[in-house]
Amino acid sequence: MANEAGALCISSTNLAEFIGVNSCQIRKDFSYFGYLGIRGSGYNIEKLIKKIKSILKITVVQKAALVGVGNLGSAILSFPGFAVYGFNIAAAFDVSPQKIGKKINNVKIENISKLWILKRKKVNLAILAVPSEAAQSTTEKLVKAGVKGILNFSSCYLSVPKKVKVITTDIAMELARLPYYIPAG
Amino acid sequence: MANEAGALCISSTNLAEFIGVNSCQIRKDFSYFGYLGIRGSGYNIEKLIKKIKSILKITVVQKAALVGVGNLGSAILSFPGFAVYGFNIAAAFDVSPQKIGKKINNVKIENISKLWILKRKKVNLAILAVPSEAAQSTTEKLVKAGVKGILNFSSCYLSVPKKVKVITTDIAMELARLPYYIPAG
Numbered sequence: 001m002a003n004e005a006g007a008l009c010i011s012s013t014n015l016a017e018f019i020g021v022n023s024c025q026i027r028k029d030f031s032y033f034g035y036l037g038i039r040g041s042g043y044n045i046e047k048l049i050k051k052i053k054s055i056l057k058i059t060v061v062q063k064a065a066l067v068g069v070g071n072l073g074s075a076i077l078s079f080p081g082f083a084v085y086g087f088n089i090a091a092a093f094d095v096s097p098q099k100i101g102k103k104i105n106n107v108k109i110e111n112i113s114k115l116w117i118l119k120r121k122k123v124n125l126a127i128l129a130v131p132s133e134a135a136q137s138t139t140e141k142l143v144k145a146g147v148k149g150i151l152n153f154s155s156c157y158l159s160v161p162k163k164v165k166v167i168t169t170d171i172a173m174e175l176a177r178l179p180y181y182i183p184a185g
Numbered sequence: 186m187a188n189e190a191g192a193l194c195i196s197s198t199n200l201a202e203f204i205g206v207n208s209c210q211i212r213k214d215f216s217y218f219g220y221l222g223i224r225g226s227g228y229n230i231e232k233l234i235k236k237i238k239s240i241l242k243i244t245v246v247q248k249a250a251l252v253g254v255g256n257l258g259s260a261i262l263s264f265p266g267f268a269v270y271g272f273n274i275a276a277a278f279d280v281s282p283q284k285i286g287k288k289i290n291n292v293k294i295e296n297i298s299k300l301w302i303l304k305r306k307k308v309n310l311a312i313l314a315v316p317s318e319a320a321q322s323t324t325e326k327l328v329k330a331g332v333k334g335i336l337n338f339s340s341c342y343l344s345v346p347k348k349v350k351v352i353t354t355d356i357a358m359e360l361a362r363l364p365y366y367i368p369a370g
Contacts, residue, residue: 018342019342056361056362056364056365057364057365058361058364062364064360070260071256071257071259071260071263072256072257072260074256075255075256075257075260076356078256079356079357081340081355081356081357082357082360084357085357085358085360085361086361087357087360087361124367125360125363125364125367127360148367148368149363149364149366149367150363151356151359151360151363155266157203157204165363165366165367167359167362167363169354169356169359170266171261171264171266171336171354172264172266172267172269172270172272173270174336174352174354175249175267175270175272175310175312175336176241176243176270176271176272177241177352178310178334178335178336178350178352179241179242179243179247179310179334180241180242181334181350182309182310182333182334182350183333
């Protein structure tokens with residue numbers, strides 16, 4: 001199998017250019033994986049992807065639920081990129097009667113009162129795209145439904161039991177990082 | 186000025202609990218800023234916010250442009266969180282005739298062919314929410330219009346001159362980080 005551009009191997013120099021780090025760093029990092037390239041030809045792309053996926057535990061398809069189908073939630077549901085990382089948005093939930101029952105990208109929007117079905121469906125990841133004021137209460141319902149990992153877009157702090165992992169993505173904070181790198185004037 | 190909860194000071198222990206790190210780490214990090222708390226009462230919240238904002242260069246209101254007003258772009262335009270970090274979405278652009286001329290959150294959507302007006306408006310930050318296939322060509326137009334920092338939601342690599350900083354936010358990759366922390370089974 002070749003990558004999108006048809007290459008079988010990639011050198012640390014090319015990888016380094018692509019992501020903007022030093023090629024020594026690439027070689028050093030990959031050597032920690034016990035994955036060493038071949039001098040002169042670089043890393044076998046297929047093997048490298050397999051190795052990284054296994055380290056990141058994304059070798060099997062994971063089911064995730066989306067909670068909150070507003071503008072952001074709709075964007076997430078329509079987003080083609082999840083399959084690349086082995087994700088399948090298996091369920092979506094909202095409070096709005098106008099949205100419940102509709103389908104986006106083949107996923108039917110369910111009433112948020114039915115979050116408990118996640119336990120039966122064995123979905124243990126959730127994407128939280130509800131308004132801030134509903135974030136904590138929704139999180140508690142997700143935890144009750146057996147969710148173990150939450151990707152939080154609400155930009156507020158979520159209090160969860162220790163066994164649950166929350167990753168918070170604050171779009172405004174990402175934007176706020178930019179001026180730091182830009183010379184004044 | 187007190188914070189939202191009415192407190193004037195916060196201890197490193199409280200801060201540590203809030204963000205899930207060790208309180209020693211907090212004290213160590215803040216000491217690098219030359220900002221030391223008072224034993225027994227902690228850090229003055231107002232001063233701390235001021236200090237962090239000045240380090241991050243977000244003490245003045247920064248103007249940013251949004252390019253691509255699809256589901257994600259609409260979510261970004263409606264998002265109240267930018268003001269907290271001193272951002273003002275000063276312009277929005279799209280290709281769709283159905284969108285051009287409309288207003289979201291008081292921002293009028295302009296024709297994407299008018300990106301050059303960013304130079305005149307002195308907007309040097311942009312949020313890129315266009316489909317992947319349009320990301321590189323739009324980026325080149327933004328750079329020509331004087332944009333120095335790009336928050337890229339297209340999940341593809343953007344080639345830019347060295348003076349331009351790109352931060353790429355890949356929602357699927359954020360989700361992909363979760364299983365790593367979750368015990369199997």
